[in-house]
Amino acid sequence: MKYQAIIFDLDGVICFTDEYHYLAWKQMADSLGVYFDREINNRLRGVSRMASLEIVLERYSGPALSDERKVELATMKNDIYRESLAQMSPADLSDEVRDTLNGLRERGLKLAIGSSSKNTPFILGQLGLGSFFDAVSDGNNITRSKPDPEVFLKAAEMLGLEPSVCLVVEDAVSGAEAGHAGGFDVACVGDAARAGSGDYNMQSVAELLDITAG
Ligand code: BG6
Ligand code: MG
Numbered sequence: 001m002k003y004q005a006i007i008f009d010l011d012g013v014i015c016f017t018d019e020y021h022y023l024a025w026k027q028m029a030d031s032l033g034v035y036f037d038r039e040i041n042n043r044l045r046g047v048s049r050m051a052s053l054e055i056v057l058e059r060y061s062g063p064a065l066s067d068e069r070k071v072e073l074a075t076m077k078n079d080i081y082r083e084s085l086a087q088m089s090p091a092d093l094s095d096e097v098r099d100t101l102n103g104l105r106e107r108g109l110k111l112a113i114g115s116s117s118k119n120t121p122f123i124l125g126q127l128g129l130g131s132f133f134d135a136v137s138d139g140n141n142i143t144r145s146k147p148d149p150e151v152f153l154k155a156a157e158m159l160g161l162e163p164s165v166c167l168v169v170e171d172a173v174s175g176a177e178a179g180h181a182g183g184f185d186v187a188c189v190g191d192a193a194r195a196g197s198g199d200y201n202m203q204s205v206a207e208l209l210d211i212t213a214g
Pocket of ligand 2 (some may be wrong): 009010012045077171172
């Protein structure tokens with residue numbers, strides 16, 4: 001078996017927080033009178049909070065915003081987003097994701113998270129996965145956002161493994177690029193799979209059980 005570990009992106013792979021991100025950015029953008037839609041929201045996948053804000057502000061045409069004001073706006077979005085996250089529970093972990101995680105672990109694979117989100121510990125706690133993963137690398141321990149490979153390289157380092165024996169799982173094209181830039185094989189679902197960005201392009205994460213069989 002080629003792989004000793006699987007490093008999962010969080011948003012869009014383990015859980016489905018897209019709509020919460022969308023609603024929170026939408027509310028923030030509305031408060032500034034800035035146009036925002038689901039297509040723009042898609043461009044925020046895998047992108048850090050402050051870099052996402054810059055994308056949202058591409059449509060802003062009012063007076064220049066200071067760095068302090070930008071932090072305030074990002075905080076406004078995050079406060080709204082966390083109200084949605086606070087409603088999440090272990091019931092929000094799909095049977096498919098749960099069964100896949102357990103199946104992979106039974107095979108002896110190490111399991112880790114590689115996410116740009118600073119809310120990763122909160123989300124994992126809400127899903128009942130607070131102490132499930134062997135390593136968690138997230139927005140709190142990186143300085144460069146995907147497509148930079150830093151978050152995945154740190155996850156591999158925490159596991160004590162080389163990228164060549166770790167498989168990255170992603171739903172974002174920027175995340176798949178990050179995996180490849182770090183020397184990882186990448187398995188994609190969702191948007192990134194439709195774009196053909198992965199070494200494996202899957203209909204669902206359950207296919208990881210076939211990929212890692214034998
Ligand atoms: C990524 C999401 O996982 O985390 C992005 O795909 C998000 O949409 C990024 O902007 C940062 O999230 P947070 O929770 O730190 O604001
Ligand atoms: Mg994602």
